[in-house]
Amino acid sequence: MTVHPAIERMEGVDAGFLYLETPDVHMHTLKIAVLEADPHLTFEVFTAGLLARLEKLPPLRRQAVPVPFGINHPVWVTRPTVDASRHIHQHRVPGAGTMRDLEVLIGRISSTPLDRRFPLWELHFCEGLEGGRIAVVGKMHHALADGAAANALLGNITDVRSAELPTAAPGTYLTTTRTPGRRQLIRWALHDALQQFRDLPGLLARTFAGLRAAAAYRRREEHGVPLPVLNAPRTSINGSLTPRRSFATCSLSLAEFKRVRAQHQGVTLNDLVLAVVSGALRRWMAEHGERPASSLTAGVPVGVDERGAPPRLGGNRVSNLFTTLATDVEDPTERLQTISRTTSHAKHIQDRLGRRTLIDWTQFAPPLPFSGAVRAYSRLRAAAWHPAAFTAIVSNVPGPRERARIGGARLADLFSVGPLADGIGLNVTVWSYIDRMNFSLLACPDLLPDVEVLASYFPAALAELDLDAAGSVGAAPDSPTEGHATA
Template sequence: MSSISRMAGGDAGFLYMETPSTHMHTLKIAVLEPSSDNTFERLIEMMTERLRLLPPMRRRVVPVPFALHHPVLVTQRQIDPARHFFRHDIGGAGTMRDLERLIGEICSTPLDRSVPLWELHLCEGLADGKVAIVGKIHHAMADGLAANAMLANVMDVSSTDLRTSVRTEATEGVDDPSRSLLVRHALRDGARQLLDFPRLVASTVRRLAAVVRYRRRMDGSVPLPVKDAPRTSFNRPLTPRRSFATVTMPLADLKRVRAVHADIEGLTLNDVVLAVTSGALRRWLDLHDEHPRSSLTAGVPVGLDAADIEPRLIGNNVSNLFTTLATDIDDPAARLQEISTTTRHAKAISHRLGAALMEWSQFTPPAPFAALVRAYSRLRGARLHASAFNVIVSNVPGPRERVKIAGAQLADVFSVGPLTEGIGLNVTVWSYVDRMNFSLLTCPDLLPDVEVLASFFPDALAELLGEPEPDEAAEAVPEGQARQDQHDRHDQHGDHPHGDQESA
């Protein structure tokens, strides 16, 4: 990769979408077993050694004068550890809930754009001697699939499929380009881009026509953004604050839901994830006496990379499909059926649209778009209309076997993407060995009790399995204790690799 490269419009869009209350970074959390290697100095040493395997961690965003085009990425000669590595002490008796609170604080501040857009936070002081490494990287630099590939490049493992992503980068750092060079290249690239405009228009017309034809003949319906999303308390203007919670459940139990509901044709693991999220949200809405006029809807990121290409280590290549969570259906089997049917149609529509939105983002005018987003946020525009959808739900397959990072055993891995204006809840799922790790990110000024919502996920899974639910009275349990016990139980899982996990 060149030392200087133009950002794609889709990547740069995540920069333009950032405001004082909307932080567009993602989090990757690695919980490590006790080890003599779990030191701050060793973390810096290990990551510095592997920077050549992590292209986004050497790239700095350089804006173009007068915002004539999207910014460029410049490879830095050196990384200043003081700007990227941070240390936290939870106190020596820290619980998982204490770690989650700290992660919420880490997520509540934006990244510094004067350096490459990432941070690593070493969180020490957990009661069991474990430590957590919280990676914070801007969405403009990597989507979930690219972040997954980068994670593989810092793992010590011999056989996991993720190791196919390892590659080196020999590019040396360079000085920042001059203003005149940035302007000349922006004008040149803009002129070349205009040549592609007729092809993009024709392609988009064909794709839209295919979508219209499909919608006319499909049995059922797929929710439309804004039109079909009901208002809820967590679909309002964001504030800068973030809160975070996790819940871990056996992968085998989620797969068992498919066996219990074998009569649902084409039922996928992702459908089960959506149904579990739906069941948890139904309980939370009941607890808060919220009764939306219709079912909640979900935006589901969909990777557009071909399955047979080399994994990416940088950038974004995703679309979004819109589906129902069927929260207005009481019967769990009927709810799962509705989710599965609707999501199947949503995938078909997303396939027909392809990368149209990503391609059109190349023509986004940087200055006007960023100014419009900032004005919308400042004026709290999200209060004036329904959100595009109610909640973000993402599902990314993680390592299939137990792995190490810098010699320390990886006990668990969690991930979560950003919130967007008007959408105050993100549920991101990463698998690890034989478990499914759900991470919930919220704005506490919209959804103040994320740990209570997280506690409802096992209940929702039990409901789908037709089994007695765990204790339902979350408020009767000391704060964090029930979920800490759950983490302790699932930390005892064995080393059995799981099978394929469907991509969203």
Template sequence: MDRLSGLDASFLYLETPAQLMHVCAVMVLDPSTMPEPYSFDRLQSALDGQVRDVPEFTRKLRRVPLRLDHPIWVRDQGFDIERHVHRLALPSPGGYDELVSLCAHLAALPLDRSRPLWEMWVIEGYRPDGEDGVEQVVVFTKIHHATVDGVSGASLISHLCSLEPEAEPMGEAKARFGRDPGYPELLGRSLIGTATRPLTLAKVLKPSAQIVTRSIARARAGTAMAAPFSAPRTSFNGTITGHRTIALADASLDEIREIKRATGTTVNDVVLTLAGGALRAYLEERGELPSTSLLATVPVSVRESSQREGGANKVSALFTKLGTDIEHPLERLQMLAERNRNAKEHHKAIDADTLQDWAEFAAPRTFGLAVRTYANLRLAEKHPVVHNLVISNVPGPPMPLYFMGARIAALYPLGPVFHGAGLNITVMSNAGEVHIGAIACRESVPDADALVRHFPKELERLRKQVESKVASS
């Protein structure tokens, strides 16, 4: 029996019509590399053959009787690729504006929970360089967060990719599906789990209390990560709607690595510095720049250190100040590097499975009711801001990949947005480039392009300051 972990199930309970919990990706393909000329039917058929033995693509949810416990995964015996892979064409002229508008609309649609929780929309007619440019194909992917986190999501996409256009995809068939138990067994297991939950709680309380004690000591010593509920309020920190806006941008990974080497920092430090600068410029243009720094939640994979075997999501999170109150990029980078070192040390002192342990106590009925009440009462606007946004940095492949034979020209990841934090920025490296995807509540960030267009500008500003410092030293 393949039971969802508490953390996986929490993403189901967090979902409302406005707060959708799927992760998306905009994959731009160059069809000229395909061994045979592109056709939708051929692509759909190839995908059908590739995903049928992969549980993440062909399993669906089954509720537990009386919702006493988290749902289980069972194989969808009626799996039909036509319900998951769809075809669309961009309206004329088929450029960037038309693409992001369509993708924002698709991102705002919920997934059907009666089927496996994923969709692909194959979008034809994309001409990024104008009507006279070369036509490309875009695949817009949606996968529920209950199925994947950032790292496993990237791995799942790579399952469908190859290193050469004519090579077989790298993924190997898994063909391991959870057993579908009968009603009495499912009810009995749920009752036992409910009865033993207080014992599990007792095991979690002591180490959690120790974490709090150590965190207080770090805070007094000035070596703790930034604290939640210390963020300034911005226009994207309120109750969100179901409308979305999307923006995409690119940057050079080589330039980021050069800055990293010259300053003794990390790629993540540089990425967060660029994000802080872009947010500062965006808010300054709107006359909304707070005097104190914005606070970001940065998801961290604990896949290597987790002791848990099951569960799709193996993540924790750290909080970091983005230095939006610092004008000069190099000063911001130096500040962020120091704070991130403290945050990482603080995070390492916290057991990797703490978040997963506590998520086991998310009751299916009460958790969902609490989320809906929180949204309906607009409580996100009535308490101190927990965090301003989520920023993820997902390492991608260092070499070109081919999706069903088509070279992946760009891959822009997009995470979910939440009540109280209506903006998500996700960065992914791909074959020497960095692809930046921003998704937001449309009412909170009406023009996401006004934000992401500052990323390459901030990279140029930071590069020049670093070069100047190196030349003068």
């Protein structure tokens, strides 16, 4: 049942990110592009260039419209234009314009939620970086796009041949200036609800079969996979969030990552990312006098797009797996192997449960009870009453492999980070760009007050895994490196 071709039902997994949002828990992601100095790239030129490309960026024209009484998920209404003054903002980086000064500004930008009366994105044009560089900070609600979709959107903003994606045929992304009325929204919502409930018996059967298969796999395997909440230790970085956010970065060599990975049999680049996060957190915990009784754990977002699927410009196809950070293992090599082995088991369990099972169940999440429960949980600060689901969010997204340009200016660096979840005060997201692994850390400073210090420990955490340089700096958790981490 279609009200208008430019109006479509939001999928449950996308709507879930709206329901998870509270005044203290913001569900937007950040994309940061650092551009080399270019006198021709002014704020006005950048704004005009972006507006000219809106046809290739359909999610940026989508407005979320709730359904009366919450009887189904909201609808997306695709608008023909956007008001640039509400979405594109100009800033001056404070202080001397260092990378750390930019990170402080990004933390402030991230500390306010997006206005749901308009399409759910902002761009912040930040001038005044050292050497005349410019940073563009994109702030996009997770309901609009996951990491894979954001990567595809980036390809329609940048000027690089290999990043360009097939664009839609004319008329594919139709638009409308009108918002459907209450009666239309209710009638359409009820019709869609009846349609989706036809899928429930099959989903129940698949879920029970998946649970049985996953339980049987757990019984067979000697090395268990941590369970959310039950196996997560209490730490200072877990608790109820406040609206404030802080941000830090660390750039490491992709070639160095690949060289170190090759020294350890059977591990993946993702395993090595988890091990580097683990090593840095061990140092940070030691510096703060924290020694959890068991290992810290990680929630790892994983894409569930079918292999070979065409690029998406919006939406979410992402699930989560839970694994150990093995912070209770002293030896770095053994720690990496423990992470690799546990993560492999977690993937096998997820395969047996069904990679899309969680996504399919979100389609049946009741909007009002779900969002009401989330807001009550946040208002009561209930995340402080129990261990978190896991210690930190850690993800790794492959980015562009060749130099790109935005508005004619060379893209010097690219960073990205996802949101925090209530109870989890740290998100570490890696986006690779050309020859670098760019780590972005988003934290709640009321739980983790010195995220820039944690970021500074990442080079040492990689170095201690380098078997060709045994005994190099960073081998001991009580001898952290100092300063902002860039390499």
